Amino acid sequence: xxxxxxxxxxxxxxxxxxxxxxxxxxxxxxxxxxxxxxxxxxxxxxxxxxxxxxxxxxxxxxxxxxxxxxxxxxxxxxxxxxxxxxxxxxxxxxxxxxxxxxxxxxxxxxxxxxxxxxxxxxxxxxxxxxxxxxxxxxxxxxxxxxxxxxxxxxxxxxxxxxxxxxxxxxxxxxxxxxxxxxxxxxxxxxxxxxxxxxxxxxxxxxxxxxxxxxxxxxxxxxxxxxxxxxxxxxxxxxxxxxxxxxxxxxxxxxxxxxxxxxxxxxxxxxxxxxxxxxxxxxxxxxxxxxxxxxxxxxxxxxxxxxxxxxxxxxxxxxxxxxxxxxxxxxxxxxxxxxxxxxxxxxxxxxxxxxxxxxxxxxxxxxxxxxxxxxxxxxxxxxxxxxxxxxxxxxxxxxx
Amino acid sequence: xxxxxxxxxxxxxxxxxxxxxxxxxxxxxxxxxxxxxxxxxxxxxxxxxxxxxxxxxxxxxxxxxxxxxxxxxxxxxxxxxxxxxxxxxxxxxxxxxxxxxxxxxxxxxxxxxxxxxxxxxxxxxxxxxxxxxxxxxxxxxxxxxxxxxxxxxxxxxxxxxxxxxxxxxxxxxxxxxxxxxxxxxxxxxxxxxxxxxxxxxxxxxxxxxxxxxxxxxxxxxxxxxxxxxxxxxxxxxxxxxxxxxxxxxxxxxxxxxxxxxxxxxxxxxxxxxxxxxxxxxxxxxxxxxxxxxxxxxxxxxxxxxxxxxxxxxxxxxxxxxxxxxxxxxxxxxxxxxxxxxxxxxxxxxxxxxxxxxxxxxxxxxxxxxxxxxxxxxxxxxxxxxxxxxxxxxxxxxxx
Numbered sequence: 001x002x003x004x005x006x007x008x009x010x011x012x013x014x015x016x017x018x019x020x021x022x023x024x025x026x027x028x029x030x031x032x033x034x035x036x037x038x039x040x041x042x043x044x045x046x047x048x049x050x051x052x053x054x055x056x057x058x059x060x061x062x063x064x065x066x067x068x069x070x071x072x073x074x075x076x077x078x079x080x081x082x083x084x085x086x087x088x089x090x091x092x093x094x095x096x097x098x099x100x101x102x103x104x105x106x107x108x109x110x111x112x113x114x115x116x117x118x119x120x121x122x123x124x125x126x127x128x129x130x131x132x133x134x135x136x137x138x139x140x141x142x143x144x145x146x147x148x149x150x151x152x153x154x155x156x157x158x159x160x161x162x163x164x165x166x167x168x169x170x171x172x173x174x175x176x177x178x179x180x181x182x183x184x185x186x187x188x189x190x191x192x193x194x195x196x197x198x199x200x201x202x203x204x205x206x207x208x209x210x211x212x213x214x215x216x217x218x219x220x221x222x223x224x225x226x227x228x229x230x231x232x233x234x235x236x237x238x239x240x241x242x243x244x245x246x247x248x249x250x251x252x253x254x255x256x257x258x259x260x261x262x263x264x265x266x267x268x269x270x271x272x273x274x275x276x277x278x279x280x281x282x283x284x285x286x287x288x289x290x291x292x293x294x295x296x297x298x299x300x301x302x303x304x305x306x307x308x309x310x311x312x313x314x315x316x317x318x319x320x321x322x323x324x325x326x327x328x329x330x331x332x333x334x335x336x337x338x339x340x341x342x343x344x345x346x347x348x349x350x351x352x353x354x355x356x357x358x359x360x361x362x363x364x365x366x367x368x369x370x371x372x373x374x375x376x377x378x379x380x381x382x383x384x385x386x387x388x389x390x391x392x393x394x395x396x397x398x399x
Numbered sequence: 400x401x402x403x404x405x406x407x408x409x410x411x412x413x414x415x416x417x418x419x420x421x422x423x424x425x426x427x428x429x430x431x432x433x434x435x436x437x438x439x440x441x442x443x444x445x446x447x448x449x450x451x452x453x454x455x456x457x458x459x460x461x462x463x464x465x466x467x468x469x470x471x472x473x474x475x476x477x478x479x480x481x482x483x484x485x486x487x488x489x490x491x492x493x494x495x496x497x498x499x500x501x502x503x504x505x506x507x508x509x510x511x512x513x514x515x516x517x518x519x520x521x522x523x524x525x526x527x528x529x530x531x532x533x534x535x536x537x538x539x540x541x542x543x544x545x546x547x548x549x550x551x552x553x554x555x556x557x558x559x560x561x562x563x564x565x566x567x568x569x570x571x572x573x574x575x576x577x578x579x580x581x582x583x584x585x586x587x588x589x590x591x592x593x594x595x596x597x598x599x600x601x602x603x604x605x606x607x608x609x610x611x612x613x614x615x616x617x618x619x620x621x622x623x624x625x626x627x628x629x630x631x632x633x634x635x636x637x638x639x640x641x642x643x644x645x646x647x648x649x650x651x652x653x654x655x656x657x658x659x660x661x662x663x664x665x666x667x668x669x670x671x672x673x674x675x676x677x678x679x680x681x682x683x684x685x686x687x688x689x690x691x692x693x694x695x696x697x698x699x700x701x702x703x704x705x706x707x708x709x710x711x712x713x714x715x716x717x718x719x720x721x722x723x724x725x726x727x728x729x730x731x732x733x734x735x736x737x738x739x740x741x742x743x744x745x746x747x748x749x750x751x752x753x754x755x756x757x758x759x760x761x762x763x764x765x766x767x768x769x770x771x772x773x774x775x776x777x778x779x780x781x782x783x784x785x786x787x788x789x790x791x792x793x794x795x796x797x798x
Binding site: 039041044045047049050052053056057060061062063064065066067068069101102104105107108112117130133134137243244245246247248249264265267268269270271272273274275276277280 | 438440443444446448449451452455456459460461462463464465466467468500501503504506507511516529532533536643644645646647648663664666667668669670671672673674675676679
C-alpha cells in the first residue's frame with residue numbers, strides 16, 4: 001500500500017538554488033584544506049564570540065530569555081535597534097520596525113504579502129539566488145534587468161517593463177555592494193528608480209545587508225531615506241553580515257500599516273524570532289560594541305579586498321575582468337572566452353578553492369563564464385593562495 | 400507622489416489569526432496581575448535556564464557557533480536528536496530528519512511544498528489556529544472535521560470528503576493531546592486514518608508537539624511509527640514544549656526523497672535555523688538532561704491539570720463541560736447556553752484572567768461558547784484563582 005509517487009513534483013520547479021545547494025552542502029562536508037570564497041559569511045575571527053559569550057552568561061541565565069518572543073520583536077532589541085539606526089541613513093521610528101529571522105525572512109514576508117502567482121517581479125541580473133528563488137516559490141514571473149558598474153541599469157528597467165507590456169508588482173534590488181556583483185547603485189539611479197516605482201505603483205524590495213560595511217568611497221543615502229517613508233519602499237536589513245549570520249536576526253522597515261499583516265504572516269512562518277539571539281544582540285548594541293566592531297571589520301575587509309584585487313591582477317590579468325566594490329563581501333569575476341564556470345567548479349574544488357558559479361545568480365542561467373568570490377571570510381595570505389589555485393584550475397580545464 | 404493604497408489587500412484574507420493576535424499582543428503589553436491561561440508556553444520555571452546558561456558559557460564562546468548552519472541542521476544536534484528518539488515511537492534514521500525553526504516552520508515547509516491554491520486540506524475542528532492559517536496563506540480550501548473525546552472523527556472525515564466530491568491534498572492532525580482540545584486520537588482511528596490517506600493518496604500532516612508530555616494513561620504509537628516510513632506521513636516535531644519555545648528549534652521527519660526540496664524551501668525562508676540554539680540543545684541532550692527534565696515536567700503538569708479540573712468542578716459545575724487530557728498543555732471548556740466566549744474575553748481580562756476564545760480555533764468561527772485554557776504555565780494556586788476570576792467574568796457578562 002506504500003505510495004511510490006509523491007505529489008510534490010509540480011512545485012519542485014519553483015524551488016531552485018541547486019548549484020548553491022550542492023556547493024554549500026559539499027563545503028559543509030569537506031574537511032580538507034579548501035580556500036572558501038563561496039559562502040557569504042563574515043570570517044569566523046570577525047565574529048565577536050567572546051563578547052557574545054559574556055553577554056550570554058548574563059542574559060541567558062534569565063528564565064524569560066527562552067519564552068516565545070513578541071512576534072514583532074523583543075522590546076529590548078527593538079529599542080536598541082532604533083538607537084543604533086539614529087543618525088544613519090536608515091534612521092526610523094518604532095512602528096515601522098519588525099524583527100525577522102534574518103534578512104531572508106524579510107524577503108519571504110515581502111513575497112508572502114505582495115507576490116501572487118503570475119505577478120511580474122523584476123530582479124537584478126545577476127541577483128541574489130535565494131531572493132529570486134523566494135519570489136519564484138510564490139509563483140512570480142521574473143524579469144532580469146542588467147547591472148553595470150553603477151548598479152541596476154534603470155533605463156533598461158524602463159525599457160524591459162515597456163516591452164513586457166505590464167507593470168511589475170515589485171522591483172527587487174540590492175542597491176549597495178550588491179550580491180553577487182559588489183557594485184553600488186548611483187544616487188541618480190536611486191532617484192530615478194523611486195520615480196519609476198511611483199509612476200507604476202510598484203513596490204521596491206530594498207535589500208541592503210552590506211550598507212554599514214563601506215570601506216571606501218562616499219556614502220550614499222539608502223532607498224529607505226530617499227523614499228522618505230513611502231509605503232512603496234519595503235526595506236530588508238540584517239545583523240548577519242555586521243555581527244553574525246548564525247543568530248538569524250534581521251529586521252524590516254515598512255509602512256506602519258503593514259505591521260499587522262507582517263505579524264500575521266510571520267506567525268504562520270515561525271511564530272517569532274528566536275529570543276536568546278535577540279537578547280544577545282540587544283546586549284551587544286546597548287553595551288556599545290557595534291561601533292568599534294564595524295571600524296575593525298571595515299578596515300579588515302578593505303585589506304582583504306585589496307589582497308584579492310592584487311592576486312587577480314597577478315593571476316588573471318589579461319584573461320578576466322572583475323568589479324571593484326567599496327564595501328560588502330563580494331567580487332564578481334568575468335572570465336574572457338567561453339570558460340564554463342560551472343564546469344570549473346569541480347576542478348577548482350579539487351585544486352582546493354571554492355566559489356559560486358555565475359549561473360547560480362541568474363534565473364535564466366546567464367553568466368556562464370562568471371564567478372562570485374567572497375573576499376570577506378578569508379585572510380589576505382589565504383586569498384592569494386586561493387586565487388593562485390583558481391588560476392591553476394582554469395589552466396586544467398582548458399583543453 | 401505618495402501612494403496611498405497598497406496592493407496587499409487581496410492577500411489579507413488569507414492571513415488570519417486576529418483573535419489570537421490581539422489577545423497575545425495585549426498580554427505582552429499588560430503588566431498588572433493577570434492569570435495567563437492563554438499562551439501555550441511552558442511555565443517560566445519549567446525552562447531549564449540554569450542548565451542552558453551553563454551550556455552557553457561553554458558552547459557560545461566558540462566562534463563557529465555563530466556561522467550559518469547547514470540548512471538541514473547542525474550535525475551535533477542532528478546526532479543528539481537521533482539518540483534522543485531511539486527507543487521512542489518516533490525512532491528514525493538520519494536521512495529522514497531536517498531541523499526547522501520550531502514546529503511552525505515544519506508546517507510552513509509542508510504547505511510550501513504540497514499545498515497549491517484551491518487544494519483541499521482537512522483540519523480538525525477545533526484546530527491549531529496558526530496551522531490552519533498557514534494552509535490558508537497558501538490558498539488551501541479548508542474542510543473542518545469534528546473532534547470528539549477520541550480525537551478526529553475519522554468516519555466524519557470519510558463522509559465529509561465524499562460530500563466534497565474530491566480527495567484532500569492533505570489531512571492536518573494533532574493526534575496527541577490536541578491543541579486546543581487536549582484530546583488524543585485512539586489507536587483504531589489512527590490506523591483507519593492511515594488507510595484513508597493511502598486510499599486517497601493524501602498526505603498526512605502529523606503535528607505532535609506534546610507527545611513526550613504524557614502524564615496519565617497508556618502511550619499510543621505515533622502516526623510516524625504506525626506509518627512505518629510511508630512517504631505520505633509528514634511528521635512535525637518541536638523542542639518548544641519539552642524544552643523551551645524561544646529557542647525556535649524543531650524538526651521534521653519525512654521521506655528522505657523530500658530532503659532536497661525541504662532544503663531548497665527552507666533556504667528561501669530563513670537560510671538555516673539559528674545556530675546558537677542548536678548548540679544549546681545539542682549540549683542539553685548530550686548532557687543527559689532531557690530525561691530528568693521530562694519526569695519533573697510531567698509530574699508538575701499533572702498536578703496543574705488536576706488543580707484546574709478541581710477548580711472547574713468547584714466554579715463551573717453544572718454550567719460547562721471540559722475535556723480531560725492525559726498530557727500536553729490544554730483543556731477545552733464548553734460553556735452551556737449561548738455565552739459568547741469572545742465577548743467574555745475583555746470582561747475576563749478586566750477580572751484578571753486570560754484565555755483564547757474557541758472561535759479562534761475554527762476557520763469558520765465555530766465554538767463561540769468554548770475556551771482554550773492552558774494549564775501548563777500556571778502554578779496550582781494561581782490556577783484556582785484564575786478559574787474563580789473566570790467564573791466572576793461569566794457572571795458579569797450575563798445580563
